[in-house]
Each structure stands twice: as structure tokens, then as C-alpha cells.
Amino acid sequence: MSRAKRIMKEMQAVKDDPAAKINLEFVTESDIHHLKGSFLGPPGTPYDGGLFIVDIEVPMEYPFKPPKMKFDTKVYHPNVSSVTGAICLDILKNAWSPVITLKSALISLQALLQSPEPNDPQDAEVAQHYLRDKDSFNKTAALWTKLYASANGKDSEKDVDEAKLYGIDPALVEHFEALGFAKPKIVEVLRRLGIKTLDSTDDATDDKITDELLRSS
Amino acid sequence: MTSVQSEDNSSLIYGDDFDDDDESIDLYESQTTATCSMGDTACHKLNSLVSQESEFDFDEDQFSGNESDDELLVDPMTLSKKALDDDKGGSSLKYECLTTQDILDRMLKRVHHLQPVFSIPSEDILVLMQRYDWNEERLLEEWTEKMDELLVEAGINTSNPGDKLNITMRGIKHRSDFNCFICCEVRSTETFSLECGHEYCIECYRRYISDRLNEGNVITCMDCALALKNEDIDAIMGTPSSARLMDSSIKSFIQKHNRNYKWCPYADCKCIIHLNDTSYLQEYTRLHCSRFVTCKFSHIFCFGCGYGMHAPADCNVTMAWVKKARKESENLNWVLSHTKECPKCSVNIEKNGGCNHMVCSSCKYEFCWICSGEWGPHGRSFFQCTMYKNDDEKQKASVENSKKALKRYTFYYRVFNEHEVSAKLDWKLGQTVGQKVKAMQEKMGVSWIEGQFLAESLQILNEGRTVLKWSFAVAFYSDASHNLTKIFVDNQMLLSNAVEQLSELLQIKNPETTMKRKSEFYNKAGYVRNRTRALIECGRDLLRKCICKPVD
Numbered sequence: 001m002s003r004a005k006r007i008m009k010e011m012q013a014v015k016d017d018p019a020a021k022i023n024l025e026f027v028t029e030s031d032i033h034h035l036k037g038s039f040l041g042p043p044g045t046p047y048d049g050g051l052f053i054v055d056i057e058v059p060m061e062y063p064f065k066p067p068k069m070k071f072d073t074k075v076y077h078p079n080v081s082s083v084t085g086a087i088c089l090d091i092l093k094n095a096w097s098p099v100i101t102l103k104s105a106l107i108s109l110q111a112l113l114q115s116p117e118p119n120d121p122q123d124a125e126v127a128q129h130y131l132r133d134k135d136s137f138n139k140t141a142a143l144w145t146k147l148y149a150s151a152n153g154k155d156s157e158k159d160v161d162e163a164k165l166y167g168i169d170p171a172l173v174e175h176f177e178a179l180g181f182a183k184p185k186i187v188e189v190l191r192r193l194g195i196k197t198l199d200s201t202d203d204a205t206d207d208k209i210t211d212e213l214l215r216s217s
Numbered sequence: 218m219t220s221v222q223s224e225d226n227s228s229l230i231y232g233d234d235f236d237d238d239d240e241s242i243d244l245y246e247s248q249t250t251a252t253c254s255m256g257d258t259a260c261h262k263l264n265s266l267v268s269q270e271s272e273f274d275f276d277e278d279q280f281s282g283n284e285s286d287d288e289l290l291v292d293p294m295t296l297s298k299k300a301l302d303d304d305k306g307g308s309s310l311k312y313e314c315l316t317t318q319d320i321l322d323r324m325l326k327r328v329h330h331l332q333p334v335f336s337i338p339s340e341d342i343l344v345l346m347q348r349y350d351w352n353e354e355r356l357l358e359e360w361t362e363k364m365d366e367l368l369v370e371a372g373i374n375t376s377n378p379g380d381k382l383n384i385t386m387r388g389i390k391h392r393s394d395f396n397c398f399i400c401c402e403v404r405s406t407e408t409f410s411l412e413c414g415h416e417y418c419i420e421c422y423r424r425y426i427s428d429r430l431n432e433g434n435v436i437t438c439m440d441c442a443l444a445l446k447n448e449d450i451d452a453i454m455g456t457p458s459s460a461r462l463m464d465s466s467i468k469s470f471i472q473k474h475n476r477n478y479k480w481c482p483y484a485d486c487k488c489i490i491h492l493n494d495t496s497y498l499q500e501y502t503r504l505h506c507s508r509f510v511t512c513k514f515s516h517i518f519c520f521g522c523g524y525g526m527h528a529p530a531d532c533n534v535t536m537a538w539v540k541k542a543r544k545e546s547e548n549l550n551w552v553l554s555h556t557k558e559c560p561k562c563s564v565n566i567e568k569n570g571g572c573n574h575m576v577c578s579s580c581k582y583e584f585c586w587i588c589s590g591e592w593g594p595h596g597r598s599f600f601q602c603t604m605y606k607n608d609d610e611k612q613k614a615s616v617e618n619s620k621k622a623l624k625r626y627t628f629y630y631r632v633f634n635e636h637e638v639s640a641k642l643d644w645k646l647g648q649t650v651g652q653k654v655k656a657m658q659e660k661m662g663v664s665w666i667e668g669q670f671l672a673e674s675l676q677i678l679n680e681g682r683t684v685l686k687w688s689f690a691v692a693f694y695s696d697a698s699h700n701l702t703k704i705f706v707d708n709q710m711l712l713s714n715a716v717e718q719l720s721e722l723l724q725i726k727n728p729e730t731t732m733k734r735k736s737e738f739y740n741k742a743g744y745v746r747n748r749t750r751a752l753i754e755c756g757r758d759l760l761r762k763c764i765c766k767p768v769d
Contacts (some may be wrong), residue, residue: 002400009401063399064424098399098425099415099440 003062007032010101022106024056033058036072037106041149042114046141047075050149054109055085056102066096069105076137076144078118078127087112088122128194129167136196140167162187169197181213189213312492312520314512317467320489324351324467335360340446341373347435351470372437372444374412386414389452397421399439409453415440422453430458433465481512482523488512492520505531505760526680529756530687537767538690542630560589574721587635629693636686639720643682646723647675653725661732670735674723674742681716681745684752685709691756695765701755702764708755712748719745 014024027034035056041047052075057068069092071085079088091100091108100108121127130137143164162183163173168190175198176186189212190196198205328342331353335342348371349356359367368375393405397418410416415438417425426445429436436445447459471478476495481488490510492498498521501508507527508520518525522532524539562580575586583592654668688709695702719741725731731738759765 002402005401006399064428097439098417098421 003058003060004032006063007035007058007102010103013101014103017103020103020107022103024102024106035102037069037102039106039110041145042110045114046138047077047113047145047149050145052109052113052149054106058102063098063100066092066100067102067105068092069109074144074148075113076126076141077113078116078121078123078130079112080122080126082123082126086122088117088120125191125194129196132194133167133196136167140165163190166191167196172196172198176209176213179210179213185213185216189216311494312490312508312510314510315489315491316487317464317471317489320467320470320491321463327353331357337368337373340448341368344373344435344444344446345371347466350473351466370442372435372442374443386410387412389419390416399425409449411438411443411445411449413438413441413443419453426450426453426458430461431465433462433467433469436462479510479518479520479523481514481516482518482525483512483514483516486512486514486516488514488516490520502532505757507532526683527687527690528684529753529760530690531757531760534690534694534760534765534767535687537694538633541626542633560584574717587632626693629689633686633689636682636689640679640682640686643675643678643720643723646720647672647679650675650723650725653731657732661729667732670738670742671723671725671731674719674738677742677746677749678716678719678723681712681719681749684749685712685716688712688752688756691759691765694767695759699764701759701762705752705755705759708748708752712745712752715741715745715748 011024014020014022021040023038025036026032027036035058037054037056038051039054041050041052050073053072055070055072059065059067069087071080071087073085074082075085076082080086087109089108089112091097091105116127116130118127118130126137129140147165161170163170163186166187168187172190172195173183173186177183189209193209193212195205195209198209324346325343328339328346331342331346332339334357335345345356345360345367346353349359365375387410389407389409391405392408394403395406395408395416395418396403397406397408399417399421402418404418407419408416409419409422417439422439425439426436436450437443438445445453447462450459450462451457471480471489477492479490479492480486481490490512492508492510498508502521507522509517509526509528510520511517516525519527519532519535522535524532524535527535530538559577559580559582561582561584562577574583574592576583584590585592650671654671658665658668688705692702692705692709695705722734722738722741756765
């Protein structure tokens with residue numbers, strides 16, 4: 001019973017603080033244990049300008065057990081799965097304490113976007129990108145924000161260049177397209193190998209990619 | 218036959234005498250080490266120096282009554298540089314049997330010792346020790362480096378204890394109309410807070426603590442890093458719950474130090490064996506020996522692999538064997554039916570005693586449980602069923618090898634299993650023997666000490682069976698064409714025969730005659746013991762000479 005009371009009180013607390021720009025609402029009126037939260041991307045980061053929606057499931061043991069949170073919005077971030085939106089954050093796991101609220105958890109997520117922890121990654125591919133080439137990572141993350149998290153409705157996703165979506169140098173993709181490989185295949189292989197750019201003199205890696213392409217086609 | 222006898226004699230020599238004095242060890246050494254002749258005084262000295270007498274002694278001191286284990290299990294030949302360098306001699310092999318409570322008591326003692334160094338309350342040191350996984354050295358190191366930071370990090374209240382505010386803040390209070398932030402209920406209730414003033418109702422605190430008691434970490438205030446002390450936990454929970462937290466903390470300590478601490482693998486046994494110096498274990502592995510340890514409840518297990526007593530097999534053979542057994546067991550289910558038909562009249566027979574000498578209750582046919590053959594030849598000369606007769610040998614080479622391999626394995630697995638079942642039945646037998654001894658004592662006025670030969674014989678029987686059981690794993694992985702393997706099989710037969718005879722002797726029907734046959738018990742048990750040692754030695758030789766190689 002106290003769980004319902006607590007959730008209602010937390011909802012009220014979010015409404016009472018519009019300056020935080022955090023939103024929390026029930027998915028359906030009949031179920032108070034399934035919520036959607038949203039917050040704005042922190043300014044000065046590639047997530048600036050985006051609205052990020054988080055799916056929240058409140059367990060029976062709440063607030064003694066943490067709520068289950070995952071991103072509904074696609075996010076390009078080392079600690080967030082680029083496929084499922086699963087989040088790797090200690091306070092949502094073993095560092096949870098009953099004094100943490102849904103609001104403070106959402107604020108923590110906002111802070112996580114601000115300062116990624118690439119050494120404790122959820123998405124290894126993204127984390128590798130982050131560690132190897134910060135600028136390229138930032139570009140990709142900003143592109144994802146624009147594509148998937150822009151507040152003014154969804155842009156058509158179809159127009160997006162696949163290579164760009166994963167921060168891969170378009171010239172590199174063109175190079176392999178010229179060899180007769182299909183673009184989706186090239187992107188897939190490059191993602192698997194974790195290669196974003198290639199020095200034109202690096203023949204060994206070039207051969208490796210070609211081998212991989214031949215093997216998978 | 219003659220060759221078997223001579224092997225028998227020599228193994229008896231070192232089996233019997235190796236722990237009598239240094240000289241006999243030298244004798245054994247000279248037999249095995251080609252470079253060391255008997256007359257060589259320098260070599261003699263070296264051998265006396267590195268003899269492991271003192272190391273036996275230690276274990277015998279700790280576990281008197283189990284002296285036979287160490288004779289059996291510690292290889293007298295495990296001589297190494299380590300033992301030479303070690304001033305204390307036995308310390309490398311030293312082990313002790315503890316419970317979590319023993320370890321905790323020890324930790325508390327250490328906390329007590331640290332108290333004058335830290336000059337903070339013992340309870341706070343306990344929190345620090347938990348935080349540092351009971352690692353005193355690391356704690357002291359960091360303490361000298363950054364005392365104040367350490368206290369803050371560990372959540373220990375550093376404000377002046379005389380501070381009036383603190384005293385009023387801390388502890389359980391009774392409040393009317395308290396609004397708890399956690400459960401959002403407004404009511405009059407007891408509350409708790411530490412010096413930080415983060416106050417919540419006692420029920421929320423109880424819930425919070427009970428979720429964390431089994432995690433083994435320091436429990437902090439829900440809203441800050443300030444640590445709850447054991448007395449706080451007990452006060453909030455109303456029961457001595459901090460004991461559970463300490464227990465789980467010690468358990469996680471053991472988990473983190475699982476190279477030195479091992480749980481006894483027996484069901485419901487809460488003993489922990491602590492081996493101080495594990496560097497010696499490598500030497501054991503190299504020599505294909507295993508460090509067998511005995512817990513308070515006489516459970517013998519291997520410190521290396523955690524399985525039960527498995528001599529003469531080493532850990533590799535044991536693990537390969539167990540793995541294989543797991544893999545193959547499905548194929549072999551049909552073989553392992555617990556009943557057998559009498560080979561003569563086909564009546565189904567269940568084996569309900571430890572002895573493999575079966576007498577069909579229906580047709581009185583005497584046969585051997587293992588090979589289903591007639592018992593007659595078994596009793597007189599050889600115990601032939603330890604020898605796997607390769608019937609396929611005569612057949613053409615075109616016979617599928619895999620089928621052959623499975624058949625071979627099936628044979629060894631079945632024999633292994635039979636001995637395991639027999640060992641269990643022996644244990645049951647032991648209970649009845651115990652009762653019989655009691656009956657004897659009452660009826661015939663036999664003193665307790667006089668009845669002990671039965672218990673001793675039973676223990677020797679058990680050891681013999683275990684060694685026999687594992688010897689089949691060694692035999693399975695051994696090169697059958699090698700002469701030493703043949704000697705090993707001969708040794709198996711001799712032990713098998715001896716064990717069966719002793720087992721039969723222990724099926725006591727009439728207590729009165731048993732007392733009269735006491736010397737017979739002694740003879741048979743002594744023989745089993747010698748045969749057991751000889752088989753272990755021979756098995757180790759097989760392993761050392763790489764004739765026995767575990768492969769999947």
C-alpha cells in the first residue's frame with residue numbers, strides 16, 4: 001500500500017518542480033506501476049536539444065528494490081545499449097537506496113549522458129568508438145539525437161546514411177562499394193570489426209576487411 | 218604369480234616402515250632414485266634433512282585419531298627444496314579446520330589488538346575491517362596514509378562525540394505523526410537515525426536492513442555514507458541480527474580467499490579448511506599427489522579439487538574421470554541397474570551387503586557380484602574380475618574402435634560404481650557393527666577398548682574400498698600394455714581380494730565367535746592397510762612415469 005502512496009507522492013513532486021524540465025506520467029491510468037519518464041539532453045553535450053523518453057517499471061518491493069529503467073529513445077552512448085536501450089548505472093542496481101526517487105533517478109540518467117563511463121560499458125562497440133575517436137563519437141551521438149530524440153517530431157529515418165549513423169567514414173564505404181560489395185554489408189562488417197576510418201596506406205587492415213566481406217557474402 | 222609376490226614384498230617394506238625412522242626413507246629413496254646409493258653419506262644427510270617426518274607430526278597432533286590418513290595420504294617422497302628452505306618445517310602443510318564463527322572470533326581478536334593503534338571505538342574498527350575485506354595489512358597501510366579520509370569514506374562519524382546534537386540525533390526515538398519519506402505514511406511510530414539526522418520509520422529501516430544482511434557489506438544510512446554499527450542493527454531489528462551480517466561478511470571473505478580457504482564439500486558440513494601456505498600445493502601437483510584434508514567431522518576431501526578422497530588418482534585423473542562419468546552416464550544407465558539376475562536361475566537379486574560374494578537365496582549358487590562368474594576361483598587364487606579381458610582382441614581389427622572404447626569404459630565405470638555402492642553398504646554395515654559391539658559389551662562384559670578392533674577394521678575397510686574405487690579410474694587412463702600397469706592391476710587384485718575378505722569377516726553373525734577371531738581381524742585389517750598403501754604407491758608411479766594420462 002505504501003508503494004502506491006509513495007509513487008503518487010513522487011508524481012506530485014515532479015509536477016511541483018517544473019524548472020527541472022522532467023516529466024513523469026503513467027502509461028495507462030489502470031496501472032500505476034508502469035510509467036514513462038522524460039528529460040532534456042544536457043546542454044553542451046551531443047545530446048543537447050533532444051528529448052529522451054525512459055520506460056519505468058516499478059517492482060512490488062519498491063522503494064526497497066530499484067525501478068527497472070530503459071531508454072525508449074534510441075541513444076548513442078557507451079552505457080546505453082544502442083539496440084535495446086538497456087542502461088548500465090550503479091544506482092539502478094546494487095547502489096540503489098530507498099531514498100532515491102524516480103525523479104532523482106531520471107536526473108542521474110541525465111548526468112550519465114553528460115559524463116559517460118566508457119570503462120564500464122553497456123554497448124562495447126559504442127564505448128570503443130568513444131575511446132578511440134571522441135570527435136567522431138560526438139558527431140554520431142549528435143546525429144542520433146537529431147534523428148531519434150528531436151522534440152519536434154520524428155524526421156524520416158529512411159534518408160539517413162547508414163555509414164554516418166555509425167560514425168563510419170563515407171569514403172571508406174565508397175572504397176569498398178567500388179569493389180562491388182553492397183553498402184549494408186560493408187557497414188555491418190565495419191561495425192563488427194569496430195573500424196570507423198582507415199589510413200589509405202594501411203593495406204593489412206584493408207585486406208582484413210576484404211577478407212571479412214568475402215567470407216560473409 | 219612369483220613376480221606379483223616380489224612386488225608385493227618390496228611395497229610392503231616401504232609401506233610398513235616409511236615412518237619409523239629416517240633410515241627407512243633413505244632405503245626407499247635408494248630404491249627409486251638411481252643417483253643415490255645407500256652408502257652415500259652426503260645423500261643420506263640430504264634425505265634426512267628433507268624428510269617430512271615433522272610435517273606428519275603436525276597433522277597428527279591436530280587430528281589425533283586420523284593418523285592413518287596422513288600415513289596414507291601424504292606421500293613420504295614429496296621432498297622438495299621448499300621443505301629444505303622452510304625453517305619451521307611443517308608450516309607449509311599446516312592446515313586447520315574452522316567454522317565461520319572461529320574465523321570471526323579471530324577477526325574480533327585482531328580488532329581488539331588494533332584498538333590501541335587506531336584509538337577509535339572497536340565497533341568502528343570492525344566497520345573498517347569489513348570494508349577492507351578483513352585485510353588488516355591494507356587497512357593499516359591506508360590508515361597511516363590518509364587517516365581522516367579513510368574514516369569519512371568508511372562512513373564513520375568523525376564529529377566530536379561530546380557534541381550535544383549528535384547525542385540527540387542518534388538512536389531510536391518515538392514520534393507521533395511522523396511522516397516517513399520512504400513509505401510516505403504519516404503515523405506515530407518509532408524511528409531511527411544516525412548522527413546525520415536522516416530519520417526514517419523503524420519498519421522501513423528493518424526492511425532495508427534485512428535485505429542487506431546476506432550481502433556481507435557494511436550497511437550504511439539510507440541517505441548517506443554513514444555506517445550502521447552492529448549494535449545499531451541489533452537495536453533496530455530487535456534481534457541479534459548483526460550475527461547474520463558478520464556471517465555473510467566472513468563468507469564473502471572466504472569466497473575472496475578461496476585459494477587458502479575451502480568449504481568442506483560434504484552435505485550440510487559447515488567446516489572450512491584453512492591452508493596457510495598454498496605454494497606447496499604445486500609441488501603436490503607436480504608429484505601427482507593430492508593434499509587430502511580432514512574436517513572436524515572426519516570428512517576427508519582433496520584441497521586441490523574439492524572431491525572426496527581419490528588416491529591413488531591425482532586431481533587431473535579425478536576430474537577427467539568425473540567429467541567423463543557425467544558425459545557417459547546416460548549411455549550407461551542400462552548397465553547400472555541395481556539388481557542382477559542370478560547367473561544360474563535368473564532370479565533377480567538385490568545386493569544388500571558390502572561383500573561381493575553372492576549366494577543366491579533361491580538356488581544357493583555362489584557367484585561374484587562384479588563379474589557374475591562362479592565364486593570358487595575368486596576365493597582361492599586371483600580375484601579375476603579386476604582384470605578387463607579384451608574379448609575383442611581375437612576379432613578382426615575392423616571392429617569399431619569407439620564401440621570398443623565405450624565397452625572398456627563401461628567396464629571400468631561399472632567396477633568403480635560397484636565399489637562406491639559397496640562402500641555405502643559398508644557404512645551401513647558399520648552401524649550394525651557398532652550395535653553389535655555394544656551388545657557384546659553388555660552381554661559378555663567386553664571393555665570398550667577391546668571392542669575397538671572392529672571399528673578400526675571398518676575404517677581400514679573403508680579406506681581400502683575408496684582407494685580401490687579410484688584405482689579403477691587410474692587403470693582406465695593407463696597404458697594397458699605397460700608392465701607397470703600389469704603390476705598395478707595385480708596390486709588391485711590383491712587389495713580387492715583382501716577387502717572382500719575383510720568385508721566378509723565383518724558380516725558378523727555371532728558376536729561370541731567374533732571375539733575369539735580377534736587376531737584374524739587384526740591380520741586381515743593389517744593386510745588390507747598394507748595392500749592399500751602399496752596400491753597408492755604403485756598408482757603414483759604410474760602417474761609419475763606418465764603411463765597414466767587423463768584424456769577426455
